[in-house]
Amino acid sequence: MLSVLVNGQECKDPAHAVAVHDRGLAYGDGLFETMLLAWGKVRFLDAHLRRLAQGCSKLGIDYPGDDVLRAEIDRVCGSRSAGVVKLVLTRGAGARGYRPAPGAPCTRIVSLHEPVESPSSIRVRWCRMRLSRNAALAGIKHLNRLEQVLAQSEWQDPEVEEGFMLDSEGELVCGTASNIFIVRGHELITHDLRYCGVRGIMRGEVIRIATELGIPVREEPLWPEDLETATEVFVTNAIRGIRSVTALEQFTWPCGHITQSLREAVDRDA
C-alpha cells in the first residue's frame, strides 16, 4: 500500500486504523471499488462512483457524495501517474447486533497500491466453489466476498490467471474477479447477473463500445455449454482491461479479431 486515507485523514499507522466494531469488519456491511490510475487519471471514475452510489442505495448506506470521494481519491493519488486505487465504504462503527442504527456516519478508506501487470491472453480453470443467488445483492460490489476468496484458494498455479464460476443452479456467471464475454457469430453475449455477480465497470464499457461499433450485445443467462459454440472468449476487469481467454481444460480459443478490436477501442478511449 502506497498511501491511505481513513475518513479523510492521512493514516500514519494503517495496521491500527479501523474500529474493532466497524460494521464492515463485523458483517461485511459495506461496498468497495477498485480503480485503475493510468496516465495520472482514474479511469471510469464516474462509473465507479455511480455503481458505489447504487450499492449504497441498495444497502441503505448514506452515500458520502461524489465531491468528498473525488477529493480523497485525488489526495491519495498525489502526483503518481499509475497504480490501483481501492475505495472501501462501510456502514461505519456500530453496536453489537445486525440491525444498523439509522444515520451513523459511514467509514471511508481510500488507498493507493502499486500498478499490476496483466497479460493480454490467459488460461482459465473451473472453480468448484459456486456463487449463491440473491437478487437483492446481485450486481453491487459489496464486502461479502467469501465465495470469491474460497474460489481463488482452489489453485496456486501462476500460469492459470482466472477461474470461471457457476452459480448454485449451474449457470456460468463470471470469473472470480472478472466478467465473461463470449463471441458467437457476430454477437457478444455476457451473463445478465440477475441473481449474482458484480456489474463490472469494464463490462459496461465493453457493452457501450461494442454497441457503438455495431456489434450486438446480449445480456442473458449463460451456461457452460455455451462455451462449446463460442468462437472467442474474453474476460473484463477495470484494472486488467480485456483479456482473451485462450484455454480452459478441453477448450481452446484464438485471441480473435472481435476481442482485439474491442481492446483497441477501449485503449483508444483512454
Place this chain on the structure above:
Amino acid sequence: MLSVLVNGQECKDPAHAVAVHDRGLAYGDGLFETMLLAWGKVRFLDAHLRRLAQGCSKLGIDYPGDDVLRAEIDRVCGSRSAGVVKLVLTRGAGARGYRPAPGAPCTRIVSLHEPVESPSSIRVRWCRMRLSRNAALAGIKHLNRLEQVLAQSEWQDPEVEEGFMLDSEGELVCGTASNIFIVRGHELITHDLRYCGVRGIMRGEVIRIATELGIPVREEPLWPEDLETATEVFVTNAIRGIRSVTALEQFTWPCGHITQSLREAVDRDA
C-alpha cells in the same frame, strides 16, 4: 463495549485498532462467535470453540487453538459475572486481491459487552430478504452477514423481536439471529441447514437435551406451511436462550409445555 483484546493486547483505542487491509474488513473473510457470560462462566464455551474451529477448517484459516482463545476470553471477562463475549477471528491482514497468502497469522478480537434482557415469549414477522444457498458456507458463523443486516433493517417495531427468513427456494430456514424449532405431535422439528443458516450452539443444546428427555428431534427441510400444523414454535440463540414464539401474522401459538420443559432443562444444566 466494556473491554477488548486485539491479538492478545489490551486495546486502548478500539476506534483505531484493526488494519485497513484486514481481510475480515476487505471480504468478510473470517468467523465470529457470540457467547453468554453468566454467573462468571462462559456458557457452552467448548461448543463455541468447536464450531469456530470447524469454521476455520472450512475456510482454510489456521485455528489459533483453544488455549489461546480461552485465555483471552478469561482476560476480557475479568471479574465480571454477566455479559456477552464476542470473538471475531479473521484471516488477518493481507495484500489486495481475493487469494489468501498461505500461513498469514489470523486476527483475534475478543470483546466483552453489557448483558442483554430477553423476554421468554416473542412476536415475530416475515422478512422479505431471502437467504442464499451455498452448502460450502452453510452452518458456520462466517462474517458475510449482509442478508441478516438487511433482513433486520426491514422493521423497527420494538414489539417484534425477530424475523423469520426463507431461503431462495422458499424453505423456512431460521430467524435473523436464531434457529427455529416447531413442535408437532410429540416431535421437535428444526431445519437441517444443508444450504444456509448457522448451526446454532443453543440449537445443538436443545437437540441434545430433547433427546435426553425422550423427545424425538428431526432435522429436515422446513416450509412456511409447516407452521400451520405446529402446536408450539420457539427460537433459540446462545445469548437469549429459548424464546416461545406466540404470534406471526395470522398465526398464534401458546407458550406450550414442551417449550417450557426444554427451557427449564437448559436452565437447570447451567
